[in-house]
Amino acid sequence: MTLEQRVDAPRRRRRGADLEVAILDAAWAQLAQEGYANFTFASVAARAGTSRPVLYRRWATKEELVLAAVEHGGRQVRRTIPDTGLLRGDVIQVLLDLNETRADFSAMLVARLGVLYSQTDVTPADLRDRFLRGNTVHPLRTVVARAVERGEVDPQRVRARVLAVPIDLVRHGLMMRLAPLPRSEIEEIVDDVFLPLLGVPEPEPEPAFARPAGSPSCR
Incomplete structure (x- = not known):
């Protein structure tokens, strides 16, 4: 229920x-x-x-x-652990889930709770910490640990501060927009920031046009 x-x-x-x-x-x-x-x-x-x-x-x-x-x-937030077989896909899905479930909370922190901050010593950080305390599932840590087991990531590169970076960037974007981030921005956070911090090679760009195998070449 x-x-x-x-x-x-x-x-x-x-x-x-x-x-x-x-x-x-x-x-x-x-x-x-x-x-x-x-x-x-x-x-x-x-x-x-x-x-x-x-x-x-x-x-x-x-x-x-x-x-x-x-x-x-x-x-009340139900967090799932994605398993796409690759760290990139897993992290993108974790951040997309975070993006969806936190958008309303981030908007509430700014739009509906201003009186709370002015009348008490409570800060937005206090509320965020309490919100996170209520849910002890940590999908990002889990998918990175799986990548380490697969040999995709050097365990020496996995540090608490590095793991916090993509979450902090999504959180900042939500607080600034008061709306979910576009998928393209989530992918940029993963490809341009998080994977390089872990020493994971940049993903190969998808070809603009793939010719079916065995088809004649154009001259």
């Missing part, structure tokens, strides 16, 4: 972990749809079908509830 389906599901008496998930579903939906300016304990309680005292017993301040909701939102 998706987050939207859980929020819209008929109300029933919930306790413990079920109740907390319902509250965090509601808090994440309220934050994403209405922004921090309209994010209150009352609005979240109404969405979750519970009462404000129930929320206050778990989170003492609105800021704590926001951070918990953002971490919960990160857990």
